[in-house]
Amino acid sequence: MEGLARRRFLMFLASSPLLGCTAAGRLLAEESLDAIRLPEYLIKSPAEALDVFDFHTAAKRTLPPAHYGYLATGTDGNETLSANRRAFEDIYLRPMRMVDTSDVSLETTLLDERLESPIVLAPVGSQRAFHADAELASARAARAQEHLQILSNVTSNPIEDVIAARGKPVWFQLYPTSQWATAQMMLERAERAGARVVVLTVDLNSGSNRVLLGQYVRTDDRDCSSCHGAGGVEDFLRMTPMYEGSSVTFADFDTSDMTWDYLDRIRRATSMKIVVKGVVTREDAASAVDAGADVVYVSNHGGRAEASGWGALESLPEVVEAVDGSVPVMIDSGFRRGTDIFKALAMGADAVCIGRAYIWGLAAFGQPGVEKVLEMLKAELSMVMGQMGARSIAEIGPQHIGIRR
Ligand SMILES: Cc1cc2nc3c(=O)[nH]c(=O)nc-3n(C[C@H](O)[C@H](O)[C@H](O)COP(=O)(O)O)c2cc1C
Numbered sequence: 001m002e003g004l005a006r007r008r009f010l011m012f013l014a015s016s017p018l019l020g021c022t023a024a025g026r027l028l029a030e031e032s033l034d035a036i037r038l039p040e041y042l043i044k045s046p047a048e049a050l051d052v053f054d055f056h057t058a059a060k061r062t063l064p065p066a067h068y069g070y071l072a073t074g075t076d077g078n079e080t081l082s083a084n085r086r087a088f089e090d091i092y093l094r095p096m097r098m099v100d101t102s103d104v105s106l107e108t109t110l111l112d113e114r115l116e117s118p119i120v121l122a123p124v125g126s127q128r129a130f131h132a133d134a135e136l137a138s139a140r141a142a143r144a145q146e147h148l149q150i151l152s153n154v155t156s157n158p159i160e161d162v163i164a165a166r167g168k169p170v171w172f173q174l175y176p177t178s179q180w181a182t183a184q185m186m187l188e189r190a191e192r193a194g195a196r197v198v199v200l201t202v203d204l205n206s207g208s209n210r211v212l213l214g215q216y217v218r219t220d221d222r223d224c225s226s227c228h229g230a231g232g233v234e235d236f237l238r239m240t241p242m243y244e245g246s247s248v249t250f251a252d253f254d255t256s257d258m259t260w261d262y263l264d265r266i267r268r269a270t271s272m273k274i275v276v277k278g279v280v281t282r283e284d285a286a287s288a289v290d291a292g293a294d295v296v297y298v299s300n301h302g303g304r305a306e307a308s309g310w311g312a313l314e315s316l317p318e319v320v321e322a323v324d325g326s327v328p329v330m331i332d333s334g335f336r337r338g339t340d341i342f343k344a345l346a347m348g349a350d351a352v353c354i355g356r357a358y359i360w361g362l363a364a365f366g367q368p369g370v371e372k373v374l375e376m377l378k379a380e381l382s383m384v385m386g387q388m389g390a391r392s393i394a395e396i397g398p399q400h401i402g403i404r405r
Contacts, residue, residue, distance in 0.1 A: 040057045041054070041057065042057060042058060042061060043055070043057070043058055043364075045365070046361070046364075046365050046368045046369050046371070046372035047372070049372055049373075049376065051336075051337065051376065051380075052336050052337070052357045052360060052361070052373050052376060052377070053336065055357070055360035055361045055363075055364050055365075055369060055372075055373060056356075056360045058360070058363075058364035058365070058369075059071070059130070059359070059360040059361075059362075059363035059364045060072075062363055062364055063129075063130065063363050064220055064222060065216045065217075065219045065220040066213075066216055066217045066220035066222075066224070067129040067130065067363075068216060069212060069213045069214075069215065069216020069217055069220075070126075070129060070213055070216075071129075071130065071356060071359060071360075071363070072212060072213075072216075072356075073210045073211075073212040073213035073216075073304060074210070074212060074302075074303040074304060074307075075208050075209050075210055075211070075303065075304060075305065075306060075307045076209055076211060076307035077211070077307065078211075078212060078303060078307075079303075079307045079308070079309040080300050080303035080305070080306065080307055080308050080309060080310065080311070081302070081303030081304075081334075082303070083303070083308075083309050083310055083311035083314070084300070084302070084303050084311045084312055084313070084333045084334025085311075085334045085336075086311060087311030087312070087313035087314045087334065088311075088313060088334070088337075088339070088340050088343060089404070090314075090403060090404050091313070091343045091347075091401050091402070091403060091404070092401065092402050092403075092404060093339065093342070093343070093384070093387075093388060093400060093401060093402075094388070094399065094400050094401060094402055095387050095388050095389065096388055096389030096390075096399075096400070097389065098389075099389035099390075099391070100391075101385065101386040101389060101390075101391055103391065104382050104385045104386050104390075104391055104392075105391065105392050105393075106118065106119075106378060106381060106382060106385075106393060107392070107393070108350070108351070108393040108394075110148070110295075110328055110330075110350060110351050111197060111273055111294060111295065111328065113148070115146075115147075115148055115351070116146035116147070117146070117147065117378050117381070118341070118345060118349075118350065118351040118352055118393055119147060119341060119351075119352055119353075119354065119374065119377055119378060119381065120147060120148045120149070120150060120330070120351050120352065120353045120354070121138060121142055121147055121148070121149040121150060121353065121354065121358055122150055122299075122302075122332045122353035122354060122355040123150040123151060123152035123153075123173035123199065123201075123277075124138075124152060124355055124356075124358075124359055125152035125153075125154030125155065126152075126154055126155075126156055126240070127155070127156050127157075127359070127362065128156035128157075128227070129156075130359055130362050130363040131362045131363060131366045132366075133366050133367060134155075134156040134157050135151060135155050135156060135157040135162045135165075136157050136161060136162060136165045137362055137366045137367040137370060138358065138362060138367075138370050139162045139163075139165035139166040139170070140165050140166070140367045141358075141361075141362075141367045141368075141370035141371040141374060142166055142370075142374070143165065143166045143167050143168070144367075144371055145371055145374040145375055145378070147374055148170075148171065148351075149162075149166055149170045149171070150170065150171040150172075150173050150199055150353065151170040151171070151172055151173060151195075152173050152175075153172065153173055153174050153175055153186055153242045153243075154175070154237070154240055154242070154243075155240065155241060155242060156240065156241070157241065158241040158242075159172065159189065159190055159193045159195070159241070159242065160193045163193055163194050163195075169193075169194040169195050169196055170195060171195060171196075171197040171198070171199055171275070172186075172187075172190035172195040172197070172198050172199065172272070173198075173199040173200075173201060173277065174186060174187070174190075174198055174199065174200050174201065174266075175201055175204065175253070176200065176201075176202075176205075176255045176258060176262060177248060177252040177253055177255065178251070178252045178253075178254060178255055178257075179246075179247075179248065179252045180265065181246075182243070182246045182248050182252065183266075183269075184269055185245070185246060186242050187266065187269050187270045187272070188269075188270075189242070190272070191270050191271070191272055195272060196272055196273065197272055197273045197274075197275060197294075197295075198266060198270060198272040198273070198274055198275070199275040199276075199277050199297065200262070200263070200266065200274060200275065200276055200277065201277045201278055201301075202258070202276055202277065202278040202279070203277070203278025203299065203300065203301050203305040203306075204278075204301065204305055205255045205256050205258050206256050206306075207254075208301075208304055208305050208306065209307070210304065232250070233250050234248065234249055234250050260287050260288070260290075260291040261291075263276070263288075263291040263292055263293065264291070264292070267292060273294040273295070274292065274293055274294050274295075275293065275294060275295040275296075275297050275330070276288040276291075276293040276295070276296055276297060277297035277299050277330075278297070278299050278300070278301060278305065279296050279297065279298055279299070279319060280298060280299075280300055280308070280310065280312065280315040280319070281315065281318065281319070282318040282319060282321060282322035283322075285318070285319040285322035285323050286322045286323075289322075289323060289326050289327060293327060294327055294328075295327055295328045295329070295330055296319060296323050296327060296328075296329050296330070297329075297330040297331070297332075297353075298312055298315060298316050298319050298329060298330065298331040298332075298333075298349070299312060299331065299332045299333050299353075300312050300315075300333050301333070302332065302333050302334070302355050302356060303333065303334070311333070311334065312331055312332065312333035312334060313331070313333075313334070313340075313343065313344060313347070316329075316331055316344060316347050316348065316349060317347060317348070320347065320348035320349070328350040328351070329348060329349050329350055330349060330350060330351045330352070330353060331344050331349045331351075331352055331353070332352065332353035332354065332355055333355075335352055335353070335354050335357065336354075336357055337377075337380055338377055338378075338379070338380025338381035338382070338383060338384045339380070339384050340352075341377065341380075341381050342381060342384045342385065342388065342396065342400070343401055345393060345396045346396050346397060346398060346400045346401045347398070347401065348398075354373075354377065357373055357377070358370050358373045358374065360373070361373035361374075388400045
């Protein structure tokens with residue numbers, strides 16, 4: 001009983017602006033440290049979520065081991081995966097007080113497209129592995145929450161259906177193969193469907209060593225042939241809508257001979273604008289701009305490409321410097337909170353993509369889960385903008401951050 005009364009008192013204080021400067025406030029802070037050590041809490045509905053990590057816990061409980069492994073995996077010992085999150089800790093925020101932030105706007109523009117927020121859904125392939133409604137659920141959530149969506153060419157749903165579900169064109173992401181005919185077929189189809197932008201992913205040309213995925217797969221003894229086909233990856237790919245009708249083979253995914261000329265080839269084949277996804281160095285940023293990229297997209301594939309041990313946020317400054325305002329810069333890999341997004345914007349990114357965070361929502365609850373993730377990230381970004389004294393995306397700048405030495 002006494003515990004209950006104290007708890008009520010603390011809850012009262014928690015809703016008071018005085019919290020933080022009272023003895024009870026300190027007590028509460030200690031309690032919240034205890035909370036960090038609480039066992040994982042399983043939310044039963046999207047409304048219960050306090051941050052996107054609540055969806056991670058729920059997704060992990062829901063998914064079969066191999067599918068969870070596909071979602072979670074990094075490469076080798078997950079060095080880059082860890083570095084992506086660690087990088088945010090090296091940047092702190094510099095709040096500016098007493099600015100009228102009663103009206104904070106997240107609106108921005110990207111490639112002449114007006115966006116309600118700079119938060120974009122990154123291309124994530126094979127979403128049927130996470131929920132029966134797959135990319136259609138993500139598209140409906142993107143529509144409801146007004147976000148740009150990038151669709152993987154390994155989509156489980158046809159691009160035409162996804163665009164109908166979003167009610168607007170998506171950006172189309174392309175994995176190159178060594179057979180140009182396959183790329184050409186997809187580019188033509190995407191453009192016919194209404195896509196105006198192609199996102200060329202360039203960070204898997206030499207493969208990737210996904211150890212964690214392998215570890216999860218060997219704990220999963222289900223018979224997967226009804227979804228994956230009996231003939232391995234080739235069968236699986238030919239069963240996906242964008243590869244249908246192609247004669248793609250596993251060997252075609254060896255694109256280790258690809259160079260910047262590939263952009264020229266794309267440009268001759270399509271009028272879509274070209275985004276290069278997977279750039280992390282100043283050298284490649286400069287080459288991408290020289291080769292005519294319309295956007296440079298900083299990404300290490302969420303730690304799924306190479307074990308560089310280098311966080312995406314750490315590579316952002318040199319890319320921004322090399323691009324020098326000539327084209328927009330986007331970024332992903334490790335973004336989980338509004339503060340993460342704010343830091344990248346302050347460092348010069350024009351838009352931030354999220355991958356696993358929305359897929360956790362999809363896996364746990366389908367469309368409502370994705371919607372809640374997007375809603376929370378917007379609310380968090382809006383709050384941190386208020387705290388930093390930035391009323392618009394354009395007002396966010398280097399003055400709002402510092403680097404921990
Ligand atoms: C399960 C999964 C599938 C992915 N599929 C693709 C894909 O088909 N094409 C692509 O360019 N990137 C793909 N990515 C990478 C994402 O676009 C993005 O770079 C990454 O998820 C960002 O990191 P984050 O998950 O930490 O937010 C995938 C990522 C995950 C987790």
